[in-house]
Amino acid sequence: MEARHLGRTGLRVSRIGLGTLTWARDTGERDAADQLKTFWEAGGTLVDTADVYGDGGAEYLLGRLLEGLVPRRDIVIATKAGSVPDPDRRFDCSRGHLLAALDASLERLRTDYVDLWQVHAFDPATPLDETLQALDIAVSTGRARYVGVSNFSGWQLAKAATWQLAAPGVRARLASTQMEYSLLQRGVERELLPAALDLGLGLLPSSPLGRGVLTGKYRRSEPPEDSRGASEHLAPFVAPYLDETAGLIVDAVSTAADGLAVSPLQVALAWVRDRPGVTAPIIGARTAAQLTQALSVEALTLPDEICRALDDVSAPVHRYPDQDWSEL
Structure with missing residues (x-):
């Protein structure tokens, strides 16, 4: 599998990443082992997880x-x-909590360091410079090789990255940002993606298949029994992408797939993988067979006319203040 640099760093990662959101919950050890081995044998290197996935499992x-x-x-x-499992506070990005969480992660992962350590979300209750100090400490002590953020808005990302570049002392430059990005969710293109490109951060798209909807599996009236849409705890996660607008985009993806003699999954994944600023979409699969299908996208590059058609049908409405003043 082709490798890409993570933003403006020397770290090279596979251009598809393996996600572990369902591991130790919906995905048991045997299936997880099959996925990891399949991914590794295909040349995959980037494996994404979090301390709260499966409650640490x-x-x-x-x-x-x-x-x-x-x-x-x-x-x-x-x-x-x-992230914290506390109904009164969803996030705790204080220096103390983050560093304690990192030590716990290293113990569970049975390793002395992680290659990329990410702040899971912005915490408005903690000064940003305190959060960023935890990243500096993690890198300076060798517990993390690179650092990034996840689920930050455009202004939050720009503020954090600029602080790391401009504040005095030895700072750990941000390498990446992880956000949801797909043909069904292009909101990052409004402010976050331009900021990431300008600051030299690599984008790691989560849910690149629109929470599974872009595979076309939900075009029937009832979701397949083994799908997330039929799962009691994941159905609300899928539901926002089952509206009429999403259906039109899924139809366009399926039409493109038919014309190219590939699957809708491959079309949707190739589209987001090759967007400007993207380093590696993170794929979460239920089985090794599903993962193998996703990894087969390595051989696919979408024709320009297909990309333009998909761009048009999925284009978000971005007007003021993004629209050129000459057009107002």
Whole structure:
């Protein structure tokens, strides 16, 4: 699999990443092992997780698998910290919480360091410079090789990245930002993606298949029994992308797939993989067979006319203040 630099850094990662959101919850150890081995054998290196996935079980499972199944040196581990299972406070990005969470992640992952450590979300209750100090400490102590953020808005990302570049002292420059991005969710193109491009950060799109909807599996009246849409705890996650507008985009993806003799999954994934500023979409699969289908996108590059058609049918409405003043 082709490798790309993560933003303006020397770290190279596979241009498709493996997500572990469902590990230790919907995905057991055997299926996780099959996925990791399939991914590694295809040349994949970037594996994304978080300390709250499976209440820590995803990290624990990944650590077990890296002890015997796949060499640790071949895998770029990206994990996150900052989310808390507390109904009164969704995020805690204080220096104390983040560094304690990192130590706990390293213990579960059975490793001395993570390759990419990410702040899971912006915490308005903690001064941003305190949050960023935790990233500096993580890098300076060798517990993290690179750092990034996740689920930051455009202004939050620009403020954090600029602080790391401009504040005095040895600072850990941000390498990446992770956000949802697909043909069904192009909101990052409004402010966040331009900021990331300007600041030299790599974008790691989550849910690049529109939470599974872009595979076309939900075109029937009832979701397949083994799908997220039929899952009690994941159905609300899928539901926002089952409206009429999404249906028109899914129809266009399916039409393009028919014309290219490939699957809708491959078309949707190739589109987001090759967008400007994207380093590696993060794919979450239920089985190794599903993952294999996604990884087959490596051989696909969409024709320009297909890209333009998909751009047009999925284009978000961006007017003032994004619209050129000469057009107002």
